[in-house]
Amino acid sequence: MSRIGIRLLSTIPTLFGVILVTFLLTRVLPGDPAVFFASNPSMTQADIEAVRTSLGLDRPLIVQFWLYLKALLHGDLGNSLSTGQKVTTEFANRLPASAELTIFAFVIATAVALPLGVIAALRRGSFIDHLSRLIATLGVSMPTFVTGLLLIFFFYFLIGWAPEPIGRLDPFMFEPERVTGLYTVDALLAGDLELFWAALKQMVLPAVTMALFALAPLTRMARASMLETLGSEFIRTARAAGLSRRKIIVTYAFRNAMLPVVTTMGMTFSYMLGANVLVERVFSWPGVGAFAIDSIINLDYAPLQGFMLVMAGIFILVNLTTDILITLIDPRSSL
Incomplete structure (x- = not known):
């Protein structure tokens, strides 16, 4: 097999490793996105939990990762919460x-x-x-x-x-x-x-x-x-x-x-x-x-x-x- 072909095949585990490590790193960042985006003083704890549910942060980590992989296979990088636009x-x-x-x-x-x-x-x-x-x-x-x-x-x-x-x-x-x-x-x-x-x-x-x-x-x-x-x-x-x-x-x-x-x-x-x-x-x-x-x-x-x-x-x-x-x-x- 050619060197280019071997390099192409090696990109598959490399990309998967990047996806996994990036996903885990974002989850260990200090702070709670639900609290950040529900920063209105009038919002209650129930409102914050509702935001967390809408973001999918209430689900187990493995489920969140699986849903993220499924979205990537369809070319969907998700939505930016700060701008409201698709990441793509x-x-x-x-x-x-x-x-x-x-x-x-x-x-x-x-x-x-x-x-x-x-x-x-x-x-x-x-x-x-x-x-x-x-x-x-x-x-x-x-x-x-x-x-x-x-x-x-x-x-x-x-x-x-x-x-x-x-x-x-x-x-x-x-x-x-x-x-x-x-x-x-x-x-x-x-x-x-x-x-x-x-x-x-x-x-x-x-x-x-x-x-x-x-x-x-x-x-x-x-x-x-x-x-x-x-x-x-x-x-x-x-x-x-x-x-x-x-x-x-x-x-x-x-x-x-x-x-x-x-x-x-x-x-x-x-x-x-x-x-x-x-x-x-x-x-x-x-x-x-x-x-x-x-x-x-x-x-x-x-x-x-x-x-x-x-x-x-x-x-x-x-x-x-x-x-x-x-x-x-x-x-x-x-x-």
């Missing part, structure tokens, strides 16, 4: 915001990290090499919410270059007609360049915040992998054969060095999906991460469980994509 509807509205931000941040991180890591390896001990290690250290040591607050302070409050961090678009501008849910893409499809630049400006600071988080592992791995490849025997053979430096670096060294880098890119993108939770809160970004935090605060089980399940599915999809890319780069890695 909320995610459909909010997931494009998180996806647009994460993809843009990942593009920035990759565009900076790969050249920086490769140049640092080629010029070991130079200023670029020291800069790459400094960036890697800062990226690891600084939490994303601290980075975001510092960027807001400098570029919005002190300098005034960045727009107010209040979401995806200035409140005085209208949203583009929804096609993909990505404001920049929908604005381009509508031919509205002013709206495109407005949406892009709102996205720069939160995207840079997430990109700095991703720069550390990508730069470090690109540098280390390139150094290891440059010291390998087949590179020494290529030099002895009289091949040009450019051909050795571009054709042989870079391609072989990309194998561990691509794996790191897949892992980093998955980590960014979790890091965007705090970034969305700091920048008032209306994505699924901010929605998940609100669900924890409101003791709203269904959105939190749905968030964990969706993130697990995306994580698995990213890993499969990474396996395919590695196979394309190195055909010896058979599917």
Whole structure:
């Protein structure tokens, strides 16, 4: 059986484990959702029990889990008690915001990290090499919410270059007609360049915040992998054969060095999906991460469980994509 087929089969117990653990974790959260949503002072204990019954919290835990599994098999993630909407509807509205931000941040991180890591390896001990290690250290040591607050302070409050961090678009501008849910893409499809630049400006600071988080592992791995490849025997053979430096670096060294880098890119993108939770809160970004935090605060089980399940599915999809890319780069890695 191919590696992709084995990975697909392995996702079944993985997803079931995520469903089970998430379900149990939401049930051990401190507080009673029935009391929270029946917070009217005039409500009696009987009214609270009625709310608990309507939420299904009066049933045994195993029965609650079984009913949740049955609903999932029908594509039903439940309803959000705080908004009154279906969780699938909320995610459909909010997931494009998180996806647009994460993809843009990942593009920035990759565009900076790969050249920086490769140049640092080629010029070991130079200023670029020291800069790459400094960036890697800062990226690891600084939490994303601290980075975001510092960027807001400098570029919005002190300098005034960045727009107010209040979401995806200035409140005085209208949203583009929804096609993909990505404001920049929908604005381009509508031919509205002013709206495109407005949406892009709102996205720069939160995207840079997430990109700095991703720069550390990508730069470090690109540098280390390139150094290891440059010291390998087949590179020494290529030099002895009289091949040009450019051909050795571009054709042989870079391609072989990309194998561990691509794996790191897949892992980093998955980590960014979790890091965007705090970034969305700091920048008032209306994505699924901010929605998940609100669900924890409101003791709203269904959105939190749905968030964990969706993130697990995306994580698995990213890993499969990474396996395919590695196979394309190195055909010896058979599917």
